[in-house]
Amino acid sequence: MKNFLPLLFPMSLLMACSSPTIEENTKTETQNNITESTKIMKDNTPKVTGIGGVFFHTKNPKETREWYGKHLGLAINEYGSSFETRNTNNPDEINYTQWSPFAEDTEYFEPSEKEFMINYRVQNIEALVEKLRDSGVTIVDSIEEYEYGKFVHIMDNDGNKLELWEPVDKVFTEMGGETTK
Secondary structure, eight states: OTTTHHHHHHHHHHHHHHSOOHHHHHHHHHHHHHHHHHHHHHOOOSEEEEEEEEEEEESOHHHHHHHHHHHHOOOEETTEEEEEEEETTEEEEEEEEEEEEEETTOSTTTTOOSSEEEEEEEESHHHHHHHHHHTTOOBOSOOEEETTEEEEEEEOTTSOEEEEEEEOTHHHHHHOOOOBO
16 A cells, blocks of 8 residues: 555646646537537527417406506506516527406407417527427418518417417617617
8 A cells, every 4th residue: 555655646647737728628528519509500490480479358457457567567568568687598689578468358358268378589480380280280370471470360279379480589679769678
């Protein structure tokens, strides 16, 4: 054992010198993260990427909006509240999620009989709709395009109408206005 100890220090020093430094590890990790982010940003797979909005029936949408603004601090607009979020793959990009109370007699949720509707953020909406159609999913309407994105409605297996939205968030950013953060 005595003869082994004098070798231990030089061997550990040699291993430390030949191992990547913290700086080299950080550089490699950063390069790997950039490569992964680039792959993700180039990913155009037709799929849901997040929640775009939550919509629900209420007896008095104006009163409900005001209640949520007063008691829960939501930044209220004529449609409800826009929540500001950040794009995970591009943190400088602001994204939005809309919260909206609708009048009980709205036809917007039809043919669903439910009192709510969820809007999903999607990418590559055309390919997604084609994929859904091929799978037998009910497509309620055709894709409509506005300056702030493309929309289409589908029905899930429980009879819930879902709204799919391929957003153009920069339009909302350019419009400005108060958002809930």
